[in-house]
Structures are given as structure tokens and as C-alpha cells.
Amino acid sequence: MGDRTDLETLFHERVGDGVVLLTMNRPDRGNGVVPEIARDFVTALDQLEADRSVRCLVLTGAGRQFSAGADLKAMREYLDRELPVTGEPYNARVIFPVIQRVVASRLPIIAAINGGATAGGLDLALACDIRIASTAAKLGETYINLGLPPGNGGTWFLPRLLGSGMAAELVLTGDVIDAARALEIGLVNRVVEADELIPTAVELAMRIAAKSWRAVEAAKQSLRSTWQVDLATTLATNYWAAAALHPGPDVSEGVDAFLERRTPAFNRTPARED
Incomplete structure (x- = not known):
């Protein structure tokens, strides 16, 4: 505490x-x-x-x-x-x-x-x-x-x-x-x-x-949006949300960690401008 x-x-x-x-x-x-x-x-x-x-x-x-x-x-x-x-x-x-x-x-x-x-x-x-x-x-x-x-x-x-x-x-x-x-x-x-x-x-x-904060925020937004839109819109939203995150460091780290069978080391204290 x-x-x-x-x-x-x-x-x-x-x-x-x-x-x-x-x-x-x-x-x-x-x-x-x-x-x-x-x-x-x-x-x-x-x-x-x-x-x-x-x-x-x-x-x-x-x-x-x-x-x-x-x-x-x-x-x-x-x-x-x-x-x-x-x-x-x-x-x-x-x-x-x-x-x-x-x-x-x-x-x-x-x-x-x-x-x-x-x-x-x-x-x-x-x-x-x-x-x-x-x-x-x-x-x-x-x-x-x-x-x-x-x-x-x-x-x-x-x-x-x-x-x-x-x-x-x-x-x-x-x-x-x-x-x-x-x-x-x-x-x-x-x-x-x-x-x-x-x-x-x-x-x-x-x-x-402990997860990627970028992915968590995008996932929460996507979960909430499904309450208001149809499946096609949800799928499109999910696709573009993922696409926006692909160039960032967290996705690369997550994929590497999976392939290397280790726990991903995401940046947990991002810069304020992020």
C-alpha cells in the first residue's frame, strides 16, 4: 500500500x-x-x-x-x-x-x-x-x-x-x-x-x-463499441485498431516473447506524449 x-x-x-x-x-x-x-x-x-x-x-x-x-x-x-x-x-x-x-x-x-x-x-x-x-x-x-x-x-x-x-x-x-x-x-x-x-x-x-497498455486501451474501447454497432463494424474497428498498433514496440515485443517462450517485457511507464 x-x-x-x-x-x-x-x-x-x-x-x-x-x-x-x-x-x-x-x-x-x-x-x-x-x-x-x-x-x-x-x-x-x-x-x-x-x-x-x-x-x-x-x-x-x-x-x-x-x-x-x-x-x-x-x-x-x-x-x-x-x-x-x-x-x-x-x-x-x-x-x-x-x-x-x-x-x-x-x-x-x-x-x-x-x-x-x-x-x-x-x-x-x-x-x-x-x-x-x-x-x-x-x-x-x-x-x-x-x-x-x-x-x-x-x-x-x-x-x-x-x-x-x-x-x-x-x-x-x-x-x-x-x-x-x-x-x-x-x-x-x-x-x-x-x-x-x-x-x-x-x-x-x-x-x-502487465499487458501492453496500448493494447488494453484499444481492447476496452473495442469491447464497449460492440454494444452499439453491428458485427461488420466491430470487425473493421478491431482490424484498424490492430493495424494502428502494429508499428509500435509492444506488438513486436509480444510476438518475440511468444516465439521465444518468455514473458513479454512491455514498457509500463510510457512517455506522457504517448
Whole structure:
């Protein structure tokens, strides 16, 4: 552990070569995505994306919950005070930018789901590239239980991850499922014991960080683009992304290492202008 940076509602620290652990730190309110935590989240992403030595993030929550989504006490105050005036849905200007930034980030992001991840908290985990859950995790698209449809990307992410039928079941029932069921339906990649959650996520992040950073960024962009375009466009995008990387040093090193049966020695601290 080292190089810890504390913001008001979250902190981040280096936990390995190229890997940063980002922790939402508002456990008394379930790490709900409120304006303060959204602001700090975007600030942290700005800082970390600008640092070329950072190549993968692990996101988790302090305390017993990953994120409970909206702070319902704050939502109650909003409904009592502001709704007749603004007519806007609660948190509309808060969580949308966070979800979009996670999806668009150049950095792969692994959600280490340590406890409850419901409503907007689940949507935040869905926006990440990979999800690893503790055996203590509980996950649910619970908006319907508040009389609301999902509002932060769940209806976009879930059908792509689970298929339309399972997505509909989670959305329309608002059921909260345990980690074993989440793994069974493909909502998470792995389930581990609570004390193994962060080490497992960091180990995976370090494996990703050891790859060519150019290839990782291109691969993440390509994976995201497949959600919006057809196969032919995806194939063309993949082809030209690879072609753009062929002249660079990483492809040559990767091919040589494979042929020589050794671990590739990619440049992990590129010059800023790269």
C-alpha cells in the first residue's frame, strides 16, 4: 500500500505496479452515490486517467456495502422540497456523469463488490469492466421496490450481460440475490471469501496492468463499441485498431516473447506524449 490520496468521500491508493484501489468511503450512508461522492469520483478519475503509470483500477466500498445507490434520506428531503419546483428525477445530474465516465474511461475498472450493491450501486458495478463479489455480497436492481424504473443504466447493461429474460426478472421483481446466484446467472465473474476479495481483484488487475497498455486501451474501447454497432463494424474497428498498433514496440515485443517462450517485457511507464 502507498501513495494514498484522500478526498472527502473516497480515497485511492497504489496497491501494485500500475494498479490503484479506489474506495468509496461513506459507510455510514451505505456509500450511496450522492453529489459529494459523485464529485469526488469524477475528480479521482480525472487524476488517475492523467497518470500514465496507472493502468488498471479496482473499485470497492468501505464498510459493509459496496454501494446502496441513492441515499434515500436525501431522496426523501428532495421529494419534499424540490420536486414541485424542478420536476427532475432525483440524482439525474449526479450519477449519470459517473456511469458515463466509468464506461468511457481509458482504464479497465474491476468492481470488488464487498457487500450490498443495489439500484444505482448495482448500476455502478455494471458499468465496470469486470465484477468480483465477496460471499457477503447482495445484488439487486431494486428501483421497482421504490415505485421507479431503473434510472442509471441497468436496463442497458443487464440485457447485454444476462439476456433479456433474466434482465427482465431482476428489473421487474426488484429481487436481491446472493453472490452464488449472481455467479450462476453471469452477473459477476467470480465469488471469493470476504478476506480474499481485494487480493483477488488486485491480482487480476496486476495481470491486466502487465499487458501492453496500448493494447488494453484499444481492447476496452473495442469491447464497449460492440454494444452499439453491428458485427461488420466491430470487425473493421478491431482490424484498424490492430493495424494502428502494429508499428509500435509492444506488438513486436509480444510476438518475440511468444516465439521465444518468455514473458513479454512491455514498457509500463510510457512517455506522457504517448
